[in-house]
Amino acid sequence: MxxxxxxxxxxxxxxxxxxxxxxxxxxxxxxxxxxxxxxxxxxxxxxxxxxxxxxxxxxxxxxxxxxxxxxxxxxxxxxxxxxxxxxxxxxxxxxxxxxxxxxxxxxxxxxxxxxxxxxxxxxxxxxxxxxxxxxxxxxxxxxxxxxxxFDHPLVVGAFADAVRAARAELPATTREQARLVFTAHSVPSAADRNAGPPAEGGHLYSRQVAEAAKLVAAEAGVDDFDLVWQSRSGPPQVPWLDPDICDHLDVLSGKGVRAVIVCPVGFVSDHLEVVWDLDTEAKDKADELGMDFVRAGTPGxxxxxxxxxxxxxxxxxxGQAPVRLGVEPLLGSTENGVRCAVDCCAAVTRPTR
Incomplete structure (x- = not known):
């Protein structure tokens, strides 16, 4: 019908x-x-x-x-x-x-x-x-x-199943000890401060990413995990969200971690910043460190x-209330409890050099 x-x-x-x-x-x-x-x-x-x-x-x-x-x-x-x-x-x-x-x-x-x-x-x-x-x-x-x-049950479920499937690809000798690491696209720190209505404290983007990682980990049955960032660009003197995934692999290796499952929770499809920054650069870094590396699929x-x-x-x-698993604010509409304030998420003026 x-x-x-x-x-x-x-x-x-x-x-x-x-x-x-x-x-x-x-x-x-x-x-x-x-x-x-x-x-x-x-x-x-x-x-x-x-x-x-x-x-x-x-x-x-x-x-x-x-x-x-x-x-x-x-x-x-x-x-x-x-x-x-x-x-x-x-x-x-x-x-x-x-x-x-x-x-x-x-x-x-x-x-x-x-x-x-x-x-x-x-x-x-x-x-x-x-x-x-x-x-x-x-x-x-x-x-x-x-x-x-970001916290819709369909999205969380797809990511969680991808994490489970990725774990199954690891060698049996390291599978159960593998560290789950979530990644999302880094943004300038000032842009993250501006994300969301100022009255609610900003940082909406990084808060939403952190909540999505928590929800996916819980659905996948993982209690402890890391959230890091990738794909930064721009002048090196401008602070961006960190740590970077490759730097984090160094830290994990120094702690004796022998395997990682990387879940690109910030991306809905395997576009270039996934297949280059993770499947190429991060994978090469893990190989250099002698770590088993597997990347979970995206839900697209x-x-x-x-x-x-x-x-x-x-x-x-x-006119239904949003179907969701999280509690962080939603923005982007003016109905159903989802709204954008006039002054929320303003663009950041970036230096030219």
């Missing part, structure tokens, strides 16, 4: 990534514009992409996800066409929203491929939506961003992640 709902489309909104070598440098310049990232850092990241043929996995992974989401929408009785747009590379969200207007779309839900609060994980997606609607002008569809979902290819999307839409339409 098809449900009568006010939304007439779904927009999957993501970060974007290059799909051929000539795309890499322009893409990185889009991502880092105004952030004071040194040219030599861009050169190094270009080389990372070239290890994978100049192609990021992210667009292909999102297209796969959209196919699964379309099936789950039909199964849920939601007859919605699904569109795909990006912040930083083609298909650019401005072009996608223009196509939506041409197709007669008037009111679309937006699923962002970021589970988090904070500037880049939430507020910037609101800015992307506003910029795209402004670029399209009269007749642009209303675009309603769905809420954050798990059917539960596709089911999350219609679940969030139905929750919104029914």
């Amino acid at each position: 098809t449900l009568d709902v006010p939304f007439d489309a779904l927009l999957v909104l993501s970060f974007g990534g290059p799909e051929k070598p000539d795309d890499v440098r322009p893409f990185l310049e889009n991502v880092t514009r105004g952030r004071g990232v040194p040219p030599e850092r861009l050169d190094a990241v270009v080389e990372h992409y070239m290890h994978f043929g100049g192609v990021s996995p992210i667009n292909a992974l999102n297209r796969e996800l959209i196919g699964r989401v379309e099936d789950e929408l039909v199964a849920s009785g939601l007859d919605l066409p699904v569109y795909f747009g990006n912040r930083n590379w083609h298909p650019m969200v401005e072009d996608t929203v223009a196509q939506m207007r041409a197709d007669g779309i008037r009111n679309a839900a937006v699923f962002a491929t970021s589970a988090w609060g904070g500037y880049s994980g939430c507020r910037q997606y609101h800015e992307d939506i506003a910029r795209a609607r402004e670029s399209v002008g009269a007749g642009a569809p209303v675009l309603t961003k769905l809420r954050q979902y 290819r798990d059917r539960r992640f596709a089911r999350l999307v219609p679940a969030l839409i139905q929750e919104r339409l029914a």
